[in-house]
Amino acid sequence: MRVLVTAASRHGSTREIAAVIEQELQTMNFECDLKEPRDVESVEGYDAVIVGSAIYVGQWLGEARDLIERVGPAMKERKVWLFSSGLADTPSKDANNTPALLARMKATGALGHRHFPGKLDVLQLSLAERAAIMAARGKYGDSRDMAAVRDWARSIGESILDQRTISA
Known part of the structure; x- marks a missing residue:
């Protein structure tokens, strides 16, 4: 079984989750x-696809x-999951419960979406990003829970295997 994992990441922490x-x-x-989203030309040959993105100002990159x-329409023929990574410990309404997320799930036929807390390293941010983070009262540091990501x-993986067993 082949799985494509892809994630958009501005500073690398969401890519590390992927x-x-x-x-x-x-x-x-x-x-x-594991591919960058810009390098994915097709999902042909994959049984499942996992797509993620960092969230900035409440939006996917x-x-x-x-x-x-x-390639969203072609994803509907596969098992698809989406994930987001951002500063909040829990997804805000603006970041992950918007009509945009629902539209992405519908466009891909995604079976689910998961939000993971992110990482914020002030040394990697531009002046504009720092100002936005300060205005939003963002917390610096690494809040990622890699055990939760692995789970x-x-x-x-278990879901994909269960489906294979059922359809075999």
């Missing part, structure tokens, strides 16, 4: 490809939104 997902699925004997626009990836 890498943990890929690694966990590999321990379950899935053949995985453009690179992830563009991927959904380009979620394992549940996806």
